[in-house]
Amino acid sequence: MAESNESVCPYCGVGCGIRYDPDRGNAVGWKGPVNQKGELCPKGAAAWDVVEHEDRLTQPLVRVNGRLVEATWEEAFDVIEREFDQILAESGADSVFFFTSSGCTNEENYLLQKTARKLGTNNIDNCARLCHSSTVAAMGNRFGAGAMTNSLEDLMEADVFLVTGANPAEQHPVIFRSYVLPALKSGTKLIHVDPRENATTKGADIHLPVKPGFDIPLLNAMAAVIVEEGLVDEAFVAERTTGFDELREYLSDLDVDAEAARAGVEPDALREAARLYGEADRAAIFTGMGMSQHHCGTDNVHTLINLPLLTGNVGKAGTGVNPLRGQNNVQGAGDVGCLPNVLPGYRDVTDADERADVAEVWGFEPPATPGLTEVEGTHRFGDEIRAAYVFGENPAVTEPNANQVKSKFEELEFCVVHDVFLTETAEYADVVLPGSVWAEKSGTVTNTDRQVIRMRKNADPPGNARPDLDILREFAERVAGLDTPETPEAIFDELCAVAPIYAGMSYDGIGTGSQRWPFPEGATDGKAILHTDSFENGSKTAPLRVVEHVDPADPVEGDELVLTTGRVLQHFNSGALTRRSGVLMRMRGEDVLQIHPDDAADRDIEDGDRVRIENDRGTVTVAAEVTPAVRRGTVFTTFHYADPLVNKLTGDALDPTAKIPEYKHSAVRVTVHAEADD
Ligand SMILES: Nc1nc2c(c(=O)[nH]1)N[C@H]1C(S)=C(S)[C@@H](COP(=O)(O)OP(=O)(O)OC[C@H]3O[C@@H](n4cnc5c(=O)[nH]c(N)nc54)[C@H](O)[C@@H]3O)O[C@H]1N2
Ligand SMILES: Nc1nc2c(c(=O)[nH]1)N[C@H]1C(S)=C(S)[C@@H](COP(=O)(O)OP(=O)(O)OC[C@H]3O[C@@H](n4cnc5c(=O)[nH]c(N)nc54)[C@H](O)[C@@H]3O)O[C@H]1N2
Ligand code: SF4
Ligand SMILES: [Mo]
Numbered sequence: 001m002a003e004s005n006e007s008v009c010p011y012c013g014v015g016c017g018i019r020y021d022p023d024r025g026n027a028v029g030w031k032g033p034v035n036q037k038g039e040l041c042p043k044g045a046a047a048w049d050v051v052e053h054e055d056r057l058t059q060p061l062v063r064v065n066g067r068l069v070e071a072t073w074e075e076a077f078d079v080i081e082r083e084f085d086q087i088l089a090e091s092g093a094d095s096v097f098f099f100t101s102s103g104c105t106n107e108e109n110y111l112l113q114k115t116a117r118k119l120g121t122n123n124i125d126n127c128a129r130l131c132h133s134s135t136v137a138a139m140g141n142r143f144g145a146g147a148m149t150n151s152l153e154d155l156m157e158a159d160v161f162l163v164t165g166a167n168p169a170e171q172h173p174v175i176f177r178s179y180v181l182p183a184l185k186s187g188t189k190l191i192h193v194d195p196r197e198n199a200t201t202k203g204a205d206i207h208l209p210v211k212p213g214f215d216i217p218l219l220n221a222m223a224a225v226i227v228e229e230g231l232v233d234e235a236f237v238a239e240r241t242t243g244f245d246e247l248r249e250y251l252s253d254l255d256v257d258a259e260a261a262r263a264g265v266e267p268d269a270l271r272e273a274a275r276l277y278g279e280a281d282r283a284a285i286f287t288g289m290g291m292s293q294h295h296c297g298t299d300n301v302h303t304l305i306n307l308p309l310l311t312g313n314v315g316k317a318g319t320g321v322n323p324l325r326g327q328n329n330v331q332g333a334g335d336v337g338c339l340p341n342v343l344p345g346y347r348d349v350t351d352a353d354e355r356a357d358v359a360e361v362w363g364f365e366p367p368a369t370p371g372l373t374e375v376e377g378t379h380r381f382g383d384e385i386r387a388a389y390v391f392g393e394n395p396a397v398t399e400p401n402a403n404q405v406k407s408k409f410e411e412l413e414f415c416v417v418h419d420v421f422l423t424e425t426a427e428y429a430d431v432v433l434p435g436s437v438w439a440e441k442s443g444t445v446t447n448t449d450r451q452v453i454r455m456r457k458n459a460d461p462p463g464n465a466r467p468d469l470d471i472l473r474e475f476a477e478r479v480a481g482l483d484t485p486e487t488p489e490a491i492f493d494e495l496c497a498v499a500p501i502y503a504g505m506s507y508d509g510i511g512t513g514s515q516r517w518p519f520p521e522g523a524t525d526g527k528a529i530l531h532t533d534s535f536e537n538g539s540k541t542a543p544l545r546v547v548e549h550v551d552p553a554d555p556v557e558g559d560e561l562v563l564t565t566g567r568v569l570q571h572f573n574s575g576a577l578t579r580r581s582g583v584l585m586r587m588r589g590e591d592v593l594q595i596h597p598d599d600a601a602d603r604d605i606e607d608g609d610r611v612r613i614e615n616d617r618g619t620v621t622v623a624a625e626v627t628p629a630v631r632r633g634t635v636f637t638t639f640h641y642a643d644p645l646v647n648k649l650t651g652d653a654l655d656p657t658a659k660i661p662e663y664k665h666s667a668v669r670v671t672v673h674a675e676a677d678d
Contacts, residue, residue: 217549298657593622603670
């Protein structure tokens, strides 16, 4: 029997309030802290489809003679305990890797990272690695905090939005409709930097169709125009930055026209964009995957950060650098310590004092050596990594270079997949644990603008599936001998005791609203705008930085095109949930390749033709959508479908700092697909 209680949408980082509506038999919005009118996008509105879906896992599965067969919970956990005990005894805790879930609650994720650390390893990561790890690295380094500098509400006060490498109209639809569009209607200007025209571009005053992988020349040229035309905020630069002379010298030697040409955009449009941003009283940046998912992702964001520092656009309403976060709890998964280098609250694992502080609450000291990141971990399967626990992720579809990922999963000795459907990753599992979806759990998630919001249970898990937290508690006890409090609230209280940024929060305080971090003990409200008088690292100043362009990892040769990948409104990531929604599949049932008419004509491709996309890593076949919306030389498709598995084509070159993979630039050959190929 389902009931109606305030919960949070399982999809994107906007964090809309949703609940079951017994009259409609469907999910509806409630007036949450973000969707203040109860509005939802089509994915949120279809979120009940996955709750009662016939494909839901309802019984644990154990591999016997190569086949997954139904087992009791007792049998499944006996296998897990036996295999983990053996591998841990033989090879130590660093032979295990944990994938945690940015689509699951703070309490669940907190518990799983604590379990890993009790076992003695920091080999724990979540798919923040694949989205904004580079943004977080650059912003953390320069500002001392890797999160949105501003709140959605104050951002509406901006005079200019610079949206780069993000398409919020489709990926953060409620932010776009309820915050960005009203601002545009009242006169805020929008600059959109994206190789494609998409739904966000429709609201733009200036569109800069950058060549994928060439954001550094574009942003350096914008900075050069700002300096050249006297748009620098001298007082801010003097008081709040260092390194101006060096940057000015570098920029004064830069040929703006040549850099614009390198980035593939019109110099006049670029100058106009720089003026618009530089002259604004309040200019705010939104940044997304087009910036972060490159092997130079950290450098991309470093270049971006120069703009607000040169123009005094940080530390006040309507300004800042605002990464639009991905999944409903990707911000929280990082906050609670599901990262290989930091403990809850971003406490450095290599810092003995931080470890000692955490040990006071935990009763044991976490390990001191940083662990492996996601992707890096997968690359070591069959080498030092012998076992993995995959909680609420589908890396077989979403990690780059999928053929290589497949062979790595085959090399893994023991794999637990804890999910709600039999995913593509579950095909490699030795044990599959049936968990719970959004409507079947209680806990908290932290949205893109740092608001902690509560989820409440609407239904029981189907069959013998169990709430995720119960499963993780049993795992913690059986494998790590870790006793954990029973309720999500008690676990949250422990989190607040360990993570200083959550220090003063409570379930009661959150209620049906939110509490925002940083929320120091004794505070009545979290800080909406960061870096007002000094930066979060305590420094009055942030450094300006000279950044040089980095060439793509996968250079384009001959008649090859650049494949860049991304998202559409109706589907979500690996599609594990959205591909199972009848409504969403009717809206958008299959993947297409967007290709420019000139590139199509060169290859005798017509709209609707099936085309082969290939490179040395793999081949996929999709239908062509011939459209001038994508720039010449670039093609675009999504990664939402397991078939075609687009990540067969993406490369696994990693950003040296953040270890984020290169999803946005792969060299490919595109040809008409001949029937004979089938
Ligand atoms: N509908 C929907 N919403 C989602 C998701 C989803 O799967 N579906 N996923 C969620 C998650 S996990 C995340 S991380 C966010 C991501 O949200 P976004 O960051 O908006 O996601 P993407 O579509 O991957 O990339 C954004 C844009 O980058 C552009 N781009 C490609 N290459 C480049 C480049 O080199 N430079 C620049 N400047 N732009 C480039 C693409 O054309 C694309 O329009 O969305 C979240 N919301
Ligand atoms: N080519 C390309 N690849 C990309 C990207 C790209 O832009 N281009 N983007 C990357 C990014 S930004 C991201 S975030 C990753 C996403 O990569 P993943 O996290 O692997 O993708 P999801 O589809 O979100 O996987 C979530 C899994 O959790 C399960 N699940 C959902 N809710 C629950 C729950 O409550 N409990 C449990 N136990 N399981 C649940 C779902 O069934 C699904 O299997 O993909 C990355 N891959
Ligand atoms: S905007 Fe995001 S959080 Fe809101 S309903 Fe849509 S997918 Fe869910
Ligand atoms: Mo993401």
